[in-house]
Amino acid sequence: xxxxxxxxxxxxxxxxxxxxxxxxxxxxxxxxxxxxxxxxxxxxxxxxxxxxxxxxxxxxxxxxxxxxxxxxxxxxxxxxxxxxxxxxxxxxxxxxxxxxxxxxxxxxxxxxxxxxxxxxxxxxxxxxxxxxxxxxxxxxxxxxxxxxxxxxxxxxxxxxxxxxxxxxxxxxxxxxxxxxxxxxxxxxxxxxxxxxxxxxxxxxxxxxxxxxxxxxxxxxxxxxxxxxxxxxxxxxxxxxxxxxxxxxxxxxxxxxxxxxxxxxxxxxxxxxxxxxxxxxx
Amino acid sequence: xxxxxxxxxxxxxxxxxxxxxxxxxxxxxxxxxxxxxxxxxxxxxxxxxxxxxxxxxxxxxxxxxxxxxxxxxxxxxxxxxxxxxxxxxxxxxxxxxxxxxxxxxxxxxxxxxxxxxxxxxxxxxxxxxxxxxxxxxxxxxxxxxxxxxxxxxxxxxxxxxxxxxxxxxxxxxxxxxxxxxxxxxxxxxxxxxxxxxxxxxxxxxxxxxxxxxxxxxxxxxxxxxxxxxxxxxxxxxxxxxxxxxxxxxxxxxxxxxxxxxxxxxxxxxxxxxxxxxxxxxxxxxxxxxxxxxxxxxxxxxxxxxxxxxxxxxxxxxxxxxxxxxxxxxxxxxxxxxxxxxxxx
Amino acid sequence: xxxxxxxxxxxxxxxxxxxxxxxxxxxxxxxxxxxxxxxxxxxxxxxxxxxxxxxxxxxxxxxxxxxxxxxxxxxxxxxxxxxxxxxxxxxxxxxxxxxxxxxxxxxxxxxxxxxxxxxxxxxxxxxxxxxxxxxxxxxxxxxxxxxxxxxxxxxxxxxxxxxxxxxxxxxxxxxxxxxxxxxxxxxxxxxxxxxxxxxxxxxxxxxxxxxxxxxxxxxxxxxxxxxxxxxxxxxxxxxxxxxxxxxxxxxxxxxxxxxxxxxxxxxxxxxxxxxxxxxxxxxxxxxxxxxxxxxxxxxx
Numbered sequence: 001x002x003x004x005x006x007x008x009x010x011x012x013x014x015x016x017x018x019x020x021x022x023x024x025x026x027x028x029x030x031x032x033x034x035x036x037x038x039x040x041x042x043x044x045x046x047x048x049x050x051x052x053x054x055x056x057x058x059x060x061x062x063x064x065x066x067x068x069x070x071x072x073x074x075x076x077x078x079x080x081x082x083x084x085x086x087x088x089x090x091x092x093x094x095x096x097x098x099x100x101x102x103x104x105x106x107x108x109x110x111x112x113x114x115x116x117x118x119x120x121x122x123x124x125x126x127x128x129x130x131x132x133x134x135x136x137x138x139x140x141x142x143x144x145x146x147x148x149x150x151x152x153x154x155x156x157x158x159x160x161x162x163x164x165x166x167x168x169x170x171x172x173x174x175x176x177x178x179x180x181x182x183x184x185x186x187x188x189x190x191x192x193x194x195x196x197x198x199x200x201x202x203x204x205x206x207x208x209x210x211x212x213x214x215x216x217x218x219x220x221x222x223x224x225x226x227x228x229x230x231x232x233x234x235x236x237x238x239x240x241x242x243x244x245x246x247x248x249x250x251x252x253x254x255x256x257x258x259x260x261x262x263x264x265x266x267x268x269x270x271x272x273x274x275x276x277x278x279x280x281x
Numbered sequence: 282x283x284x285x286x287x288x289x290x291x292x293x294x295x296x297x298x299x300x301x302x303x304x305x306x307x308x309x310x311x312x313x314x315x316x317x318x319x320x321x322x323x324x325x326x327x328x329x330x331x332x333x334x335x336x337x338x339x340x341x342x343x344x345x346x347x348x349x350x351x352x353x354x355x356x357x358x359x360x361x362x363x364x365x366x367x368x369x370x371x372x373x374x375x376x377x378x379x380x381x382x383x384x385x386x387x388x389x390x391x392x393x394x395x396x397x398x399x400x401x402x403x404x405x406x407x408x409x410x411x412x413x414x415x416x417x418x419x420x421x422x423x424x425x426x427x428x429x430x431x432x433x434x435x436x437x438x439x440x441x442x443x444x445x446x447x448x449x450x451x452x453x454x455x456x457x458x459x460x461x462x463x464x465x466x467x468x469x470x471x472x473x474x475x476x477x478x479x480x481x482x483x484x485x486x487x488x489x490x491x492x493x494x495x496x497x498x499x500x501x502x503x504x505x506x507x508x509x510x511x512x513x514x515x516x517x518x519x520x521x522x523x524x525x526x527x528x529x530x531x532x533x534x535x536x537x538x539x540x541x542x543x544x545x546x547x548x549x550x551x552x553x554x555x556x557x558x559x560x561x562x563x564x565x566x567x568x569x570x571x572x573x574x575x576x577x578x579x580x581x582x583x584x585x586x587x588x589x590x591x592x593x594x595x596x597x598x599x600x601x602x603x604x605x606x607x608x609x610x611x612x613x614x615x616x617x618x619x620x621x622x623x624x625x
Numbered sequence: 626x627x628x629x630x631x632x633x634x635x636x637x638x639x640x641x642x643x644x645x646x647x648x649x650x651x652x653x654x655x656x657x658x659x660x661x662x663x664x665x666x667x668x669x670x671x672x673x674x675x676x677x678x679x680x681x682x683x684x685x686x687x688x689x690x691x692x693x694x695x696x697x698x699x700x701x702x703x704x705x706x707x708x709x710x711x712x713x714x715x716x717x718x719x720x721x722x723x724x725x726x727x728x729x730x731x732x733x734x735x736x737x738x739x740x741x742x743x744x745x746x747x748x749x750x751x752x753x754x755x756x757x758x759x760x761x762x763x764x765x766x767x768x769x770x771x772x773x774x775x776x777x778x779x780x781x782x783x784x785x786x787x788x789x790x791x792x793x794x795x796x797x798x799x800x801x802x803x804x805x806x807x808x809x810x811x812x813x814x815x816x817x818x819x820x821x822x823x824x825x826x827x828x829x830x831x832x833x834x835x836x837x838x839x840x841x842x843x844x845x846x847x848x849x850x851x852x853x854x855x856x857x858x859x860x861x862x863x864x865x866x867x868x869x870x871x872x873x874x875x876x877x878x879x880x881x882x883x884x885x886x887x888x889x890x891x892x893x894x895x896x897x898x899x900x901x902x903x904x905x906x907x908x909x910x911x912x913x914x915x916x917x918x919x920x921x922x923x924x925x
Contacts (some may be wrong), residue, residue: 013733020730020742023723027749027803030760033770037763048498080336102645109642113635125646128654130905132861134878135898138885139657142664142895145350152355162653165646194638219751225864230885233348233355237337243755245315247868248340248490259756266751270744344886440786446872448887487789487871498768500788610671616888623875624701624708 031263038256056257081242081258088222088239091153095160096218102161103168103217104210108202111176128163129170136163137230144231151233159231160221167220168213175209215273219266309334309548312345312356314535316509317409319568326555332548340490341447349374349540357543358552360535363395364607366405369538370398378539378550380406385557385577393574395534395604406553410534411571412602413450414525414591416510417503418496427527428458431503435484443495444505446488448619449605451478453531454505463531463603466611475618479625488623497521507533508591511570515585523591529601534574566592658902665896675891683896702880706900709876712791712866713859716798717852720806723799724851725844728811743811750804758868761797762788765869789871797865802858806851813847846916853912861901877901 041051061078110121128136140159144151183205187197203210225240232241239262246255307330311323315338327334337356339345342365349359349369361369369375380386381402393407394400417425421441422434435442444451453463455474465471489495492504493513497520506523514521537556539549555561562578572592573579579587586592594602608615668680687702731742749757764770765787772784787793821843825835863878872879877897884894 016726016730016733019726023727023730024742024745026723026800027746030757030764030800031749031752033763034756034760083335102649105642106646109639113639115639121643121646124650128650130857130909131658132857132878132898132901132905134861134863134881135661135902136654136657138881138894138898139661140653141885142660142891143653143657146660150355151348158653162649165649169646194634223751223753225755240753240755243753244864245338245340247755247759248315256756259753263752267748270748270751341887343889347886347889440789443871446867482873485873487873489871495766498766500767500769612888613890616883616890620705620880620883621699621701623872623879624705 034256035260035263037253038260040253042253056254057261059254060258060261084237084239084242087153087236091156091160091238092218092221095157095164095221096214098157099161099164099217100168100210100214102165103213104172104206106165107169107172107176108198111173125166125169127166129166131163133163133224133226137227140227141230151231151236153233153236155231155233156228156236156238159227160217160224163227164217164221168210168217171213171216172206172209175206175212179205212273215269219269307332307548309358309545309552310356311336311358311552312349313338313358313360315340317360317535317569319565321568322556322561322565325561326552329555330548330551332551334552355544356540357545357549359538359540360408361405361538362605363534363536364605366396366536366538367398368607370396370404374541375404375538376541376543376546377403378405378553379403380537380553380557383550383554383557385554385559385575388557388559388562388575388577390574390576393534396536399536405536405538406557407574408535408537408556409566409569409571410532410574411508411569412525412530412532412591412594413445413505413507414523414530415503416492416496416506416514416521416523418499418501419520419522421499421502425503425522425524428454429528431526432481432484434502435481438502439484440486441502442485442504443487443489443492443501444485446490448615450505450531451488451622452615452618453603453605454478457529457531457603464606464608466608466614468614471614471618475622478622482622482625508571509569511586511589511591512568515570515589525591525594525598525602527601529603532602532604534604661895661898664892665899667892669890669892671889680892683893686893687896687900702877702897705875705880706877706897708874709860709878709901710904712794712798712874712876713856715791715795716802716859717806717855719795720799720802720855721810721848721852724803724807724810725848728807728814728847731811732814732817746807747804754801755864757800758797758865761793761800761869765793765796788869789873791870791874793869794866794874797869798859798862801865802855805854805858809850809854810844810847813844813850817843849912849916853908856908857905860904 038056039052039054040049041053041055042048059078060081106121106125110118137159140155140162143149144155149155179202183201184197187201188194192200223240224238225244228238228241229244232238237245243255243259246252309326309332311318311334313336317338318336323334323336326332339348342362345359345361346365346369349356359369366375380389383406386402389402389407393410394402395407396405399405415425415428415431422430425431425434431442444454449463452471452474455477456463456465456470459470459473459477461467461470461474465474486501489504492501492506493510495501496504497513497517508523508525510521511523514523537553539546539553543549556565557575559575559577559581562573562575563581566573566575566578566582567586570586570589570592573582579593590598664675665683666679666681667675668678670676687706688700727746731739731746734742762769766772767784767786767788769788771787772781775781776784817840821839822835825839830838860876861878861881863876863882866872866874866876866879877900881894881897881901884890884897
């Protein structure tokens with residue numbers, strides 16, 4: 001079918017490719033705009049181009065120049081930005097790590113064992129992904145308040161782990177489902193205990209799935225707004241909350257620069273994920 | 282290799298979190314509105330007293346109250362509006378900081394002691410006040426003086442004005458325009474205000490807070506906004522203007538209050554004292570471009586701010602400004618009205 | 626351990642593996658949701674929080690029951706909910722229309738290019754979604770990119786009024802949920818049995834018939850999955866209506882957020898949240914039943 005390049009086929013190809021380009025343009029137009037505006041020297045109105053500058057990127061690391069209040073009105077201090085970014089990354093690392101362990105364990109349990117509550121667990125694990133995040137955020141807020149648990153970075157981590165475990169579970173389960181169990185059985189037959197079998201045989205095979213799940217959980221945690229909005233506490237502002245607060249007062253160009261930096265970082269993370277996923281076991 | 286990496290990352294995260302949870306000396310945790318304090322002052326205070334200051338922000342009184350009630354412990358100072366100050370004091374959430382015994386108290390305008398629960402300033406220190414008026418784009422509207430003009434312009438150019446997404450502020454405008462008090466508990470008056478806003482709604486472009494970029498760009502011609510926009514007006518006097526409408530407007534005032542379970546009481550009091558110094562209060566007012574409650578600080582302001590009619594209105598205009606009181610249970614009337622406005 | 630049967634050891638392993646998730650979900654998911662259910666039946670406290678008295682009027686309020694003597698029956702919350710449903714469904718529809726052809730486009734590619742394009746498609750969604758929404762604000766505003774370009778090109782005289790409208794809200798949500806719709810459909814399209822398509826063509830069906838009778842039914846599971854995965858977060862969303870809708874477009878999520886953080890009426894917010902959850906559960910059950918039934922049909 002592919003070999004025959006009839007005129008009709010070429011028209012279809014052209015149509016599809018044209019559509020595909022439009023689709024990609026739709027996806028990248030807003031992003032491109034953000035990148036462009038991050039170099040715009042105009043602090044008041046991002047849409048009016050007044051000149052090229054790297055200042056906004058510089059202020060993230062250096063801090064505004066001390067010429068009166070004017071610059072301070074448009075930039076946040078590097079300390080504050082750094083604190084917020086650090087919070088986000090710490091939470092994301094911890095939440096992703098914990099949920100990877102939990103999700104993988106659960107995926108193994110459901111894939112390798114037949115037991116009474118199996119269907120129930122499968123449904124239960126899908127629930128957190130399907131509950132609207134505003135409901136989950138409120139539920140957690142009420143719970144933490146009622147239980148007297150102080151809100152802070154730890155409560156954010158707990159909240160994230162609750163729904164991220166499901167995501168990891170789904171990713172690892174998919175990997176386990178496509179896995180060949182003969183090596184595992186051979187290992188058991190040869191007398192290896194379950195832990196050894198897991199460590200030497202299973203884990204290396206599902207590793208791409210585990211890492212993929214970790215990266216997915218990491219990215220979702222990093223970008224979570226709604227749930228974090230409700231359960232954040234003192235000094236535990238994360239980057240999305242910070243951006244949300246800024247958006248209420250009018251976005252500053254400095255934030256677009258920060259967004260571009262984070263995009264580059266995500267680009268790197270996603271590339272790693274892709275690379276690992278493409279490696280066959 | 283990856284195993285070691287994971288372990289390091291895990292250890293780092295735990296350390297970061299642990300650092301947050303450990304109590305430390307020389308700290309101060311502020312919980313303030315967004316953009317409501319000059320960051321230079323925070324730096325200066327930190328340097329002078331060797332205190333590490335953190336600042337978290339909220340966008341509404343209710344959000345702050347909800348968070349504190351939800352157990353957001355660890356904050357020392359909050360900046361409630363006067364009516365929220367009353368509520369928090371009633372709920373026992375505050376402790377007296379005794380600003381009235383601090384040096385510099387004599388500079389505080391006695392008229393600023395508006396709190397019903399705290400008329401002598403035992404608990405909280407008055408911070409700043411301002412009116413909520415209209416920011417407008419002079420190239421689209423050469424001169425704006427009243428709500429009537431604002432709404433007439435909107436009727437002629439639908440979608441070119443915005444109002445605040447705040448139920449009391451916007452219903453407050455409705456109440457002012459229908460001749461009632463912004464603290465009315467009368468269901469009829471509120472219904473009339475609701476009808477007024479609903480009638481205008483098709484012409485209102487949006488209910489938002491971040492209107493300054495929109496007005497500056499000309500996307501909208503005028504936006505209901507706080508007097509803090511005067512900062513932008515002064516930077517761009519030919520493009521932007523700010524006015525307290527002639528029919529009247531709402532005003533706000535915030536007090537700095539010490540929370541009952543504040544962990545750093547000593548530093549908190551030092552901070553209040555620091556903010557009461559005329560020089561610092563003046564620097565703050567310059568940045569916020571709203572009214573100062575510190576009479577000595579007002580003297581130190583540059584001419585442009587001292588004479589600005591929006592920041593320092595004349596007594597006649599001041600008489601038309603109304604400040605919010607807490608509604609208690611009757612807030613439900615407002616929320617219902619607001620939900621109806623939003624739904625239609 | 627000697628004397629331990631394999632089964633016991635297996636059971637212990639199983640329990641060990643399941644323990645963490647059970648604890649986490651029980652403590653931080655089921656219990657909080659239970660509390661939300663309980664709260665929806667309580668009376669709101671004066672300054673936030675709740676009073677522990679039985680108060681069924683929250684649900685009544687949703688249905689429009691008047692608050693006091695002054696009000697009449699007024700189903701605004703139902704209206705807002707129906708509005709949310711409308712926007713969620715529109716989002717699903719347009720997202721489907723946009724992603725469906727794109728899935729085929731990608732599926733037709735050579736393996737190497739396919740991976741790259743998939744990477745490009747998913748990459749934007751690794752940036753902060755708040756910034757992406759703000760980018761649409763910059764695009765759609767009267768002095769924004771789209772209007773300026775169209776005006777400079779001479780295509781329009783006056784700027785188009787795109788922002789702060791239902792259009793902007795749907796556009797924003799479609800943009801954000803694109804990967805959720807694209808990936809399930811794409812996974813389905815990838816697994817399409819092309820021999821069936823070829824058979825249909827060989828039997829003389831024209832392209833339209835082939836599409837309607839063969840391709841569409843075969844991709845139905847992907848469409849259904851994508852639709853459900855987009856519908857659920859779209860229904861409860863409040864950030865997009867707030868920023869791109871200028872808060873003039875109200876969805877239930879906005880009312881819930883206001884109840885907790887502005888109006889100090891937690892029980893009412895809880896009741897509304899349960900309403901949203903109930904709809905989600907309903908949709909899921911319908912989806913589960915229909916996919917179960919179609920599976921039976923295939924088997925038969």
